[in-house]
Amino acid sequence: MKALETREDIELLVDKFYDKVGSDDIIGFFFNDIAKVDWNHHLPKMYNFWETLLFGKSAYKGNPMAAHFPLNEIVPMEKSHFEHWLKLWTETIDELFSGSMAETAKYKASNIASLMAYKMEMARKL
Template sequence: MKKLETREDIEHLVNSFYTKVIKDELIGFFFNDITKVNWEKHLPKMYSFWETILFGQMSYKGNPMGVHFPVNEIAAMEQRHFNRWLELWKMTVEENFTGENADTAISKSENIAKLMAFKMEMARKL
């Protein structure tokens, strides 16, 4: 198993992850139907997001939380959706990589999922 060490590794990880996501019965509709993601724009942002988180490259410019609030208004993004996102992410990391950065990718994703689920739920209550 390979260590997660380069931007190319992140690109492979993110691409493999989203291949699962778009086919997923529980969360795929957020990407395919609700937001109709432009993958040519979205994927490079995700590469930079994870490069920033894992390698400290500061290549990501954006507000990931802010992007999700409008989606949450159209279709509630619930805990079960974030649990599935997390399950697919962990599965993809573990299928492809090992080592400290792979472990960090999982632990950071757990924090992201928890925070996003909480904020989306709070936003629905406002």
């Protein structure tokens, strides 16, 4: 298994992950039906996001949390959705990569997913 070390690796990982997400019974509808995501726009944004998070490149300029509040207002984004998101992310990494950067990608995703789940829950209580 290979190390996660280049922009091309991130593109492969993100493509495979969103292939799964797009046809997923539990969270796919957020992308397909609620946000009606334009994948040609979303995928490059996500390459940049992960390149920034993992390799410290300043490719991504945005606010990941803010993008999710409007979705959460339409359909509650529950802890179980984030756990499932993380399961798919972890599975995809394990299928493709190993090593310390692969572990970091799982760890960082897990932290953000927990924080995001918490923020979505709090927003619903306001």
